[in-house]
Amino acid sequence: MFAASVLAEEAPHLKVVVFEKAHQPLAKVRVSGGGRCNLTHQCASITDFVKNYPRGAFELIGAFHRFGPAETITWFENHGVPLTMLEDGCYFPRSNSSEDVIRAMLRCRMDVRTDSEVYAIHKAATGFCVQLAHGERFSCNKLLITTGGGAFVRGLEHTIEPCVPSLFTFNTSDRAFTSLAGNVIDHVRVSALGCKAEGTLLITHSGVSGPAVLRASSFGARAFAEKRYTFEMKINWNAEMNEEQVFHVLEQFKKSSPKKKTGTWSPVGLPSRLWLLIVKRSGVDQTCEWGSCSSRMLRQITAQATGFPLMITGRNRHREEFVTCGGIRLKEVDFKTMQSRLIPGLYFAGEVLDIDGLTGGFNLQAAWTTGYLAAQSISARNRETNAQKRVNET
Numbered sequence: 001m002f003a004a005s006v007l008a009e010e011a012p013h014l015k016v017v018v019f020e021k022a023h024q025p026l027a028k029v030r031v032s033g034g035g036r037c038n039l040t041h042q043c044a045s046i047t048d049f050v051k052n053y054p055r056g057a058f059e060l061i062g063a064f065h066r067f068g069p070a071e072t073i074t075w076f077e078n079h080g081v082p083l084t085m086l087e088d089g090c091y092f093p094r095s096n097s098s099e100d101v102i103r104a105m106l107r108c109r110m111d112v113r114t115d116s117e118v119y120a121i122h123k124a125a126t127g128f129c130v131q132l133a134h135g136e137r138f139s140c141n142k143l144l145i146t147t148g149g150g151a152f153v154r155g156l157e158h159t160i161e162p163c164v165p166s167l168f169t170f171n172t173s174d175r176a177f178t179s180l181a182g183n184v185i186d187h188v189r190v191s192a193l194g195c196k197a198e199g200t201l202l203i204t205h206s207g208v209s210g211p212a213v214l215r216a217s218s219f220g221a222r223a224f225a226e227k228r229y230t231f232e233m234k235i236n237w238n239a240e241m242n243e244e245q246v247f248h249v250l251e252q253f254k255k256s257s258p259k260k261k262t263g264t265w266s267p268v269g270l271p272s273r274l275w276l277l278i279v280k281r282s283g284v285d286q287t288c289e290w291g292s293c294s295s296r297m298l299r300q301i302t303a304q305a306t307g308f309p310l311m312i313t314g315r316n317r318h319r320e321e322f323v324t325c326g327g328i329r330l331k332e333v334d335f336k337t338m339q340s341r342l343i344p345g346l347y348f349a350g351e352v353l354d355i356d357g358l359t360g361g362f363n364l365q366a367a368w369t370t371g372y373l374a375a376q377s378i379s380a381r382n383r384e385t386n387a388q389k390r391v392n393e394t
């Protein structure tokens, strides 16, 4: 829809048709960011910005230089959507309504055919034949596919990287742990199946959530899916300190507060109920005084504080944002034009590509960017073809 808006403005001579299987277009944009639409993120440098894409970072560098967050902000502001940036760098419409983002796109003249599911695509002598599920057929010179995550149309030679969910929270059946629901711990490091992520962690009634967990779910999306979301996660409750540093803090505390009980107060600034669980799980008696703790006991507590094992038994949908990793293999697409390297005249944009980002406006940004580049390329190529035709005619 964004690509069609850009084409409607920049190449009004082209006949652009959008086929949408749903009754209304832009359903996901409408619900995005809890109905507020977090449409992009603050960008200090593109090198840092792309670190938020577990898949697609490399390909997006050049693409963002051509049409990145700054250009997106300008486009929407020029189309009647003043934006505001929150403290965490997320951009929203100042109205806090995704409807304004939708209105900006629909304002551009375009032919949107809803209730029109594309069932198959055939390569024709010149261009493509698009077959709808209810039987109708259309032909076109250029075709841009933007069917989102996990929805593919038949008849393409492209490789599809396996689709699995990204951006989710984890469940655990560890009741003692979930009884701590509501605790928010800053700067935690979680690691599982070779994947590490840092940030704030929130203990929920079903498991763990928060930026550190969402980040891990995204970077480890494929590994976690392979294990059917059943694996052991290790939590370092204080990512700023390694095992030796925590051990040192405990040793110091033993010297400074020998009469205090191990289970009653956290020397590393953790919430008291969480600390109590850490001590209990370490096997050290919670009523034992720090002064009578042996080095081995301090090591046992340290091990739990820096590598707390949590058995993950499933995943939960993250309400604010949810994306699919997987899609059209990136090597098969030219990111200067978003054109297929296998089938000239065919383009891809958005979540149908094997690109996904962290939560915070990165997914929509990838969709705006790839949509814009595809539109630019389609209109430029069309100009070239028309010019060539005129040369041939004369």
Ligand SMILES: Cc1cc2nc3c(=O)[nH]c(=O)nc-3n(C[C@H](O)[C@H](O)[C@H](O)COP(=O)(O)OP(=O)(O)OC[C@H]3O[C@@H](n4cnc5c(N)ncnc54)[C@H](O)[C@@H]3O)c2cc1C
Pocket: 001, 019, 020, 021, 022, 025, 026, 027, 028, 029, 031, 032, 033, 034, 037, 038, 039, 040, 116, 117, 118, 119, 146, 147, 148, 149, 151, 152, 153, 319, 320, 321, 322, 323, 349, 350, 351, 352, 360, 361, 362, 363, 364, 365, 367
């Ligand atoms: C609840 C939720 C909240 C989100 N919040 C945010 C957020 O705040 N910020 C952010 O950056 N990202 C967010 N995302 C992710 C973001 O919405 C997507 O990355 C983005 O919408 C992808 O755009 P797209 O056009 O590629 O795909 P989609 O938005 O999925 O659009 C694809 C369209 O193609 C249609 N379609 C599919 N198959 C066919 C077919 N065969 N024929 C015709 N039509 C077809 C679908 O009906 C759909 O309308 C959120 C996602 C969800 C689910």
